[in-house]
Amino acid sequence: MADSAEPTESLVKKEPEVPLNDPIVSRSTSGIMLICALLLTASLAWSLYDEAFGQRPWKGIQQQFVSRYTRYLKSIRPQAGKTEAEVKESSEYQTLDAEAQAALEKVKPDISDIDHKVGQIQRQLDAVTDPFQNQRGRLTVINYNVEIASGSAKDKYRKQAAQKRAELVEVDLPAADGSGKTATQKMNFDQLEKFYNDLRDEKAQLLGQKAELLKEPTELQKKRDDYLKQHLTGLGPTQIDGLIRKMEKFDYSILPHQISVNQYNIVDRCEVCHVGIREPLDLRPADLAPDGPGKKPDNLSRAFVSHPNRELLQIHSPDRFGCASCHWGNGRATTSELKSHGQNKFWLWPMFEKDNTEAGCQQCHSKDRVTQGAETLNLGRDLFAQRGCMGCHRYEGFDRETDALGNTRQNISQLEDQITANEKQIRLDTESSGSVEDNSEAQRLLAHADSLRVTNSLLAARIDQLNLQSKYLMQDQKKVGPNLKDVRLKLRKEWVPVWLSNPQAFRPGTKMPTFWRFATPAENGGPVMRDKDGEQQIQAIAAYLWQDSFEGQLPEQQRGDAAHGKELFESRGCLACHSIGEGDGLIGGTFAANLQKVGEKANFDYIVRWIHNPRERWAPYCPKEKRDLTPEDYSKHNLPFVFDTELHSRCPNDGAELQVQNMTVMPNFRLSETDARDIATYLFSLSSPPQYENASFMDSPELREKGHALIKQYGCAGCHEIKGFEDEQRIGKELTVEGATPIERLDFALLTKKAEEGSDPLGLHPQEKEKPWYNHKGFFEHKVTEPSIYDQGKEKDPKDRLRMPRPYLTPEWRAALTTFLLGSVGSEGSNVPQSLFYTPEDQRRQDIQNGWWVIKKYNCMGCHQLQVGQRSVVMDLPFYQTPEGKDLLPPRLTSEGARVDPGWLLKFLHDPSLSGEKTPAENAAITKAEQSATGGSAPQAGTENATTAKAAPTGGKLKAQPGLDRNGVRPYLKFRMPTFTFSPNELQTLVRFFMSMSGQQEPYIKEPLQPLTEQEKLVARQMFTSGTPCLKCHITGEPAHDEKAIAPNFLLASERLKPEWTFRWLLDPSQISPGTAMPSGLFRKEGERWVINLPNPPASANEYHDDHARLLVRYMFLMTPDEQRRLLATAPVAPAASAQPAQKAQNNSQSKGREVGSNRARRSRQARRATIARSTTFRTNARAPGM
Structure with a gap:
């Protein structure tokens, strides 16, 4: 690389000699730093405050609680001390304390001597324990070495163990005289172990003697302390001081x-x-x-x-x-x-x-029918079932019979289709087997055909079982409203449109809701929108109901005795469900209709027939043919027009199970025709039929067709049986999990903003004005109070408008129904895991809940007490407020399962009259024989529910009642246990309910009783007749006596009662049934047995050394009619039973008679409670004894 001519310095960027402006050094940032520091300090202070107080507001709340609670505890402490002192000063406490102190003083010298000896032994034990345990530990180690060693090593360790056992150990033992001196002794291991064990055994023996000596004083002290606890109304001073100390150390x-x-x-x-x-x-x-x-x-x-x-x-x-x-x-x-x-x-x-x-x-608890402690929720469930909600809305568990019946019929249809397909395949296989060349293939086809034939036989057997189940389910199936196929037979024609326009105006509080869509605003009394053709809708529905109902002539009935009818109506049990009167004068129950105005709407002849037997149906309904049968359907098969729940429940055309009775919960009181006529006469005397407008439009065919569509639209068949709508489905939304519906999916319509702002057009909670109600509670409350409110201002086609009618609900009922809906969230909407749901695995609790469905369905609690503290409807009726009236109340059933034999209970529930009449098969044979002799086809007396579609006048004669005009167990009661015609399903459910409520085991097997010797019979007979009041109250079979008896016949005891319950009942009846007139104190405890508690007991009783109470139980259970007559012959004369003192009984006897019409031979039974004619004082209360 060539050298560059450019100097190196030119390649380096030089820094300026004078520096640029530095923002850090050129100006002050102290202000910014100060602000940041202050902000940081403020945020720190705020975060500390928020952490200590803002996020912990509960600290101040806890401080307030500690302060207020401590002040309250100090304010009640003086009174608590006073209360404890008052209890301790009572004579009972002083006696118990004296007994405890005396018992302790009696054994104190012996206890002191034992404590001295134990102390000496303990000192010697302390001295010998360490040496003994040390030697034992060393021997344990050597023995372990012996176990793990092998060969000659084992002998080595065995010698060491022998040496260790022979080794002498010095022990400094304290002197036995307690002087504190010690004496040194030498002992080998065996001597040491024996000495140690002897000391321990001697100590244990002395402590056992001490415990035995202290047993009586300890029991007496416990008895004294328990008395103090039971009689203290609150906490004692010591306990309150403990709470105060707890507040002082509050965390x-x-x-x-x-x-x-x-x-x-x-x-x-x-x-x-x-x-x-x-x-x-x-x-x-x-x-x-x-x-x-x-x-x-x-x-x-x-x-x-x-x-x-x-x-x-x-x-x-x-x-x-x-x-x-x-x-x-x-x-x-x-x-x-x-x-x-x-x-x-x-x-x-x-x-x-x-x-x-x-x-x-x-x-x-969504699967419960009754939840203990949840009275509001239980009321909501009752309303949902009884006010007709389940007629439109499905809710899992409610109307279970209808759901089960639908499933059963669907299964039958599927099995029948399967049989048809199999038969087709059988024919194909059989035909194919003859045309195939291969013999093995032919054999296979024939074998397959045989297999299908066997399969069909099994399917047919299954269908038979399902048909039987459908028969029972149709017996169980009930409707909230009456059967509207009987409109022509039952009602005045002109009254029907009046009722449809506004049911509440005619009968305030009725179950029938108001259909606001065709009611006038004045009739609604609320912000509703009436359909323009509302009047035409009323006319159309009335026309359909009138034209599509049974035609026929009822037996003509003459008016009876209204005064006697009033007495029967008030005393037989009608008011347990029904009510009469209006406003403040209303009396009776709310389960069924108010009958004050029945004369303004109904046909007298029909009401007599209805009272006589409400289950009697005009014509049977065939679900397979989907129509009501006629006499022609029977005559073409040469059968009489007879149908009932026993032998004549199948369709003569196709063999399907029929609906043979009215789907009403009202039972049959087994009244005579005369009594039924008297009651009807009384009811019709309560009002006079007004003049209604002409209703000739109800005969219009055009209106009928329109009415058919309207009935389908409004879902009338949900509560009523209507011709052509027997299989109609519910029209409303399922509500099983309605409480879990997101709030956005609840249609508040145009009221959403008002709900959010708290503007309530209905003013449901005037004490909470402007409170927002845009929540589930607000939606449900307004929906059930005035459903039309969510249609206000909406532009809709009439067919798209809301269909829900307005039910009658009191504020309490509205809250209960809202509570029920709010809790209906299912497993998906719940805030707890499903594993916490109440799903009892034990059969007993399931039986209880299953039974509650039947109990509530038939309103058994209107007459009976099934829970402790629960009041029945009849208990508050004026008729039963006098002492004599209280004796005539129906029996309490709180311990029925423990009291009666389940086999007897099943028989009694099937036929409460215990009439012992001929079986249905025998009655059928008699009926057939009579018809053959007369050549007629009309049903004869004795056939249950037998009826004709077009009955001719019979001079007022109605069908004979099943059972007798009496009570089977307590004939002295005016109150009548009716015949409910329970199916086997319901009978079994009820029996298991009562058994489970009393904690009884299934199955129940009665233990045989030891036969009585002649000597025992003599003793028991003399106890019965020498002073005990048994024969004064119980039925004996003597008419003069039984006319005033108030307890069952002893001859029923062996079949009806359980021996162990009877034994407990004799000892203390008031503990089992508070308020019973059966006297307590008949027996007293003497050692381990109970003896008769009489001032002068029979000599034979004094000589009998076994349990007297158990002897009487055996005597009652083994009693025969001859023995009872012998008792009556030897007993003192005691014709009447009275709970009044003799003087009062004499004064009151003149006012206890009640006369009826002289043209009737009727007897009025006056029940009086027992007078105990002896000096011993028995505890009595105002209720019939009735075992």
Whole structure:
């Protein structure tokens, strides 16, 4: 490379001699630095404040709680001390304390002597323990070496072990006199081990003697302390002092109050602020008021209260579930109330409001029919089922019979198609086998044809089972509303359009909702939009219902005795479901219709027939032919027009199972025709038929066609049975998981902005004005209150407008139904994992829930108490408020499963009259014989549900009732246990329900009872007749006595009752059934047996040394009619039973008779409770004994 001529210096860029302006050195930046420093300092201070206080507002809340709670504890401590002192000063406590002290003083010398000996032994044990354990440890090491050594080494270690066992060890043993002196002794290992074990054995023996001596004093002390705990109304001073100390050491942080359940990924911090939720005191807002207990509370006071239901909290421990799992909200948030309560619009689980708290129960207990402790939710479920919601909206589990019936019929259809296809294939195989040349192929085809024939026989057997199941399901299937195929037979023609226009105007509170689309604004009373052709729609629907209903002539009935009908209506059980009266004068239940105005709408002849047997159907319906059958369908097969649930339930044309009874839950009270006529006469006397406008338009064929389309559009068949709509599907949306629907998919229509701003056109919550209701609760409340509100201002074609009618709902009902819908979120919408859902695996709990569906379906709780504390409807009726009336209440069923034999219960539920009539097969044979003799085809008496499509007048004669006009177990009760015609499905479900509710095992096998000896019979007979009140109250078979009896016949006991329950019942009836008139104190404990508690017991009883109560149980269960007559012959005369003292009973006897019409031979039974004619005082209460 050639050298460059250019000097090197020219290639280097020179720095200027004078530097340019440096922004750092040319001007001051101190101001900027100061500002930055100040900003940094301010941000640091803000971040420290936010970390310590802004992000921890709960610290101040906790400080307030500690201050207020401590003040409250100090305020109640003096009263707590006073309460404890008062209990300790009571004579009962003093007696228990004296007994405990006396027992302790009695054994104190022996205890002192034992303690002295144990002390001496312990000192010697302490001295010998270390030497013994050291030698034993060394021997253990040598023995281990022996085990692992081999050959000559084993002998070596064995010699070492022998030397170690023979080695003498010095032990300094303390003197036995306790002087503290010691004596040195030398012992080898064997002596040392024996000495050590002897000391331990002697010590254990002495301690055992001490425990035995202290047994009685300890038990008495425990009894005394338990008495103190039971009689203290609250916490004692010591416990309150402990709570005060707990507040003094309160940890103001999150971790002690945070709940973390890693198994379910639950982190919950609700108790960081709600600190008092699990405190052992019942804290109220006023207790923790800022100005002191009893002053005006603030919001924090309400946040500090304890949980309102401690029993529920024990079942759902926050340590397992947290709080937000049930209440919703954001359990992890602690920076603000808004965030922690989940009120952020992006949070999917906002906390339920107070009225809807139980919605959280539904998400985990969605398969329950009754959830204990969730009364609002249970009411919501009842309303959904009973007010007709499930007629339009499917909800999983509700209307299960209809769903199961649809599935069963679909399975039958599929199996029949399979049989048809198989038969076709059989023919093809058979024909092909004759044309093939290969013999083996022919054999294969024939074998395949035989296989298909066998398959078809199995499929046919399966179809038989499904047909039987469909028969039972049709028995179970019930509609919310009445059968509208009977409109012509039942109703006044002119009344039908009046009812359709506004049901609430005619019958306030009725289940039938108001169809606002064809009701006038005045009738609606709300912001609704009526269809322009609303009046024509009413006329069209009325025309279809009238023209497409049964025609015929009912047996003509004469008016009866209204006064007697009133007595029957009030006493037989009608008011358990129905009500009469209006406004403040209304009495009865709300399960079924108010009957005050039945005379304004109905045909008297039909009502008599309905009261006589509500299940009696005019004509059977064939689901396969999809039509109601006529007498011609039977006559062409030479069959009488007879149909019932027993032997005549199949279609004569195709063999399909028929619907043979009305789909109503109303049971058959087995009334005589005269009684049914009297009740109908009374109901018709309550009102006078008004004059209605002419309704000749109901005969128009054009209106009928339009009515067919409207009935389909409005979904009337969801609640009613209507001709031509038997298989109609629901028209509404499924609501099983409606609560999980995103808020954006709930159509608030043109009210979205008003909902967000809190403008409520309905004013549902006037106390919370301007509160936004753009949430699930707001949507549901407005939807069920006034469905038409979401059509306001909308321009729609009439067919596209909302169809949901307006139901009648009280504010309480609206809250309950909203609660039910809010909790209907399913597994996808729940805020807890599905593994926490209540899905009981044990059969007992499943049986209980299955049974509740049937119990609620038939309103069993209208008459009976099935839960402790639950009041039945009849308990509040005026008729049952007197002492005599209370004796006539239906029996309490809280322990029915433990009381009765399940086999007997099944029989009783099938036929509550226990009539012992002929079987259906025998009745059918009699019917056929009578028809052959007379040449007629009309159904005869004794055939259940037998009816004709066009019955001729029969002089008012109705079909004979199944069973007798009586109660099977308690004939003295005026209240009637009706015949429900339960299917085998429901019978089994109910029996298992009662057994499971009482914790009984399945199957139940009754143990045989030991026969009575003649001596035992004599003892039991004398106890029965010498002072116990058994024969005074129980039915004996003597008419004069039984007229006033208030308890069942002993002859039923062996078949009906369980021996062990009967034994417990005899000992203390009030513990099993509080309020029963069956006296307690009949027996007293004497050692390990129970003896009769009489002032002068029979001599034979004193000589009988076994258990008297068990003897009486055996005697009752082995009683015969002859034995009962013998008892009556030897018993003192006691014709009447009365719970009143003798003086009161005599004064009241004049007012207890009730006369009925002299033209009828009826008897009025007066039930009185037992008078115990002896000096021993028995505890009695105002309820019938009724085992």
